[in-house]
Amino acid sequence: TYVVTDNCIACKYTDCVEVCPVDCFYEGENALVIHPDECIDCGVCEPECPADAIRPDTEPDMEQWVEFNRKYSELWPVIYTKKEPLPEAEERDGEKDKLGKYFS
Numbered sequence: 001t002y003v004v005t006d007n008c009i010a011c012k013y014t015d016c017v018e019v020c021p022v023d024c025f026y027e028g029e030n031a032l033v034i035h036p037d038e039c040i041d042c043g044v045c046e047p048e049c050p051a052d053a054i055r056p057d058t059e060p061d062m063e064q065w066v067e068f069n070r071k072y073s074e075l076w077p078v079i080y081t082k083k084e085p086l087p088e089a090e091e092r093d094g095e096k097d098k099l100g101k102y103f104s
C-alpha cells in the first residue's frame with residue numbers, strides 16, 4: 001500500500017485524490033489518509049503530491065503511518081474531488097513534527 005505521511009498535515013493539497021483510480025482517500029479536518037486495504041499500489045498519487053507526503057509502505061519506518069492511515073480511513077468520509085488546500089499550506093510545507101503540532 002501507499003500511505004499519507006506527516007507532511008500532508010496542515011497542507012492538504014488534495015491533488016492526490018484526482019488521480020486515484022479506486023477512490024481510497026479519506027478526509028479529516030487537516031489531513032487525508034489512504035485506506036491500506038483499498039489501495040491497489042498503482043503509485044500514481046505519489047508524484048502528484050506537492051508536499052511529497054505520499055510514500056510506499058516498503059520504505060523504512062512506515063509501520064506507524066500504515067496504522068495511522070488504517071485507523072483514520074475507517075473513521076473519516078471518502079473524498080472524491082480536489083478542493084482548495086488549507087490556507088497555511090505553503091507556510092507549513094516541510095515543517096517538522098506536524099503530527100505533534102497540528103493534527104486534530
Ligand code: SF4
Nearest residue numbers: 020039040042043045
Ligand atoms: Fe490510489 Fe494508487 Fe495512490 Fe493507492 S497508490 S492511493 S490506488 S493512486
Ligand code: F3S
Nearest residue numbers: 008013014015016049
Ligand atoms: Fe495531502 Fe499531498 Fe494529498 S498534501 S492531500 S497527500 S496531495
